[in-house]
Amino acid sequence: MSKIKCRNCDKELFYNSISDIPTFPFCSERCKLIDLGSWFDEKRRIEEPITNDQLENTDT
Numbered sequence: 001m002s003k004i005k006c007r008n009c010d011k012e013l014f015y016n017s018i019s020d021i022p023t024f025p026f027c028s029e030r031c032k033l034i035d036l037g038s039w040f041d042e043k044r045r046i047e048e049p050i051t052n053d054q055l056e057n058t059d060t
């Protein structure tokens with residue numbers, strides 16, 4: 001039995017193998033999406049500044 005903390009909310013997770021946790025290293029799909037979302041936002045901000053065109057497209 002191993003233990004990790006969810007990268008997003010620090011909730012403790014116990015598992016025998018990583019495949020026991022489909023959302024590893026997160027406690028839930030929600031935390032996974034939140035973390036990935038913030039990571040993508042960060043990366044996008046660094047690599048390609050958002051133009052007015054892109055801002056309009058995010059509404060759809």
Ligand SMILES: [Zn+2]
Pocket residue numbers: 006007008009010011026027028031
């Ligand atoms: Zn979590």
